[in-house]
Amino acid sequence: MHQDIERILYDQAAIADVTAQLGAQITKDYADKNPLVICVLKGAMLFMADLVRQIDTPLEMDFLDVSSYQGGTQSTGEVKIIKDLDTPLQDRDVLIVEDIVDTGRTLNYLVDLFKYRQAKSVKICTLLNKPETRVVPVDADYVGFKVPNAFLVGYGLDYAEHYRNLPYIGILKSEVYQTK
Numbered sequence: 001m002h003q004d005i006e007r008i009l010y011d012q013a014a015i016a017d018v019t020a021q022l023g024a025q026i027t028k029d030y031a032d033k034n035p036l037v038i039c040v041l042k043g044a045m046l047f048m049a050d051l052v053r054q055i056d057t058p059l060e061m062d063f064l065d066v067s068s069y070q071g072g073t074q075s076t077g078e079v080k081i082i083k084d085l086d087t088p089l090q091d092r093d094v095l096i097v098e099d100i101v102d103t104g105r106t107l108n109y110l111v112d113l114f115k116y117r118q119a120k121s122v123k124i125c126t127l128l129n130k131p132e133t134r135v136v137p138v139d140a141d142y143v144g145f146k147v148p149n150a151f152l153v154g155y156g157l158d159y160a161e162h163y164r165n166l167p168y169i170g171i172l173k174s175e176v177y178q179t180k
């Protein structure tokens with residue numbers, strides 16, 4: 001697992017630091033709003049678990065499973081809902097938690113969907129933002145790190161469902177996914 005990583009970008013301490021900063025800002029912005037914090041499975045699961053423990057105001061959580069990469073390194077362009085939310089969104093302040101914004105297709109689709117469901121507000125908190133590869137517009141309200149155009153794994157991010165359990169975020173060696 002570790003031998004497939006070209007370079008570590010963010011270690012556990014760096015992730016913990018930025019998560020604490022984001023949590024403090026969200027705590028201020030959502031005091032008394034009882035936000036619905038939505039985790040986009042599976043990639044955002046570790047970040048969600050750490051972030052909510054840094055948000056010191058009442059909130060509710062829900063989980064939605066979408067997939068557009070289907071195991072590979074390229075977005076298929078089609079966002080599929082695999083498991084929908086349990087909670088009605090009408091009049092709720094929604095905070096979407098993501099691991100990464102890449103082409104923007106996943107979040108562009110979800111923001112439109114949640115607005116259509118009449119959420120009172122929809123904001124985005126993403127640990128990673130990869131602006132160079134954007135295909136559709138997405139404005140994230142809370143961003144941990146701006147990352148280069150490379151395929152990243154770890155701390156929830158996968159290649160072919162592996163590497164999610166790495167405690168750090170790193171660049172995957174290209175020979176791991178390029179056919180020779």
Ligand SMILES: O=P(O)(O)OC[C@H]1O[C@H](OP(=O)(O)OP(=O)(O)O)[C@H](O)[C@@H]1O
Nearest residue numbers: 041042043067068069102103104105106
């Ligand atoms: O901006 P985009 O190009 O849409 O890419 C970002 C999305 O892609 C990944 O999820 P994926 O669909 O691979 O599913 P997963 O979270 O289960 O890994 C990642 O977790 C984001 O949700």
Ligand SMILES: [Mg+2]
Nearest residue numbers: 040041042043
């Ligand atoms: Mg995802």
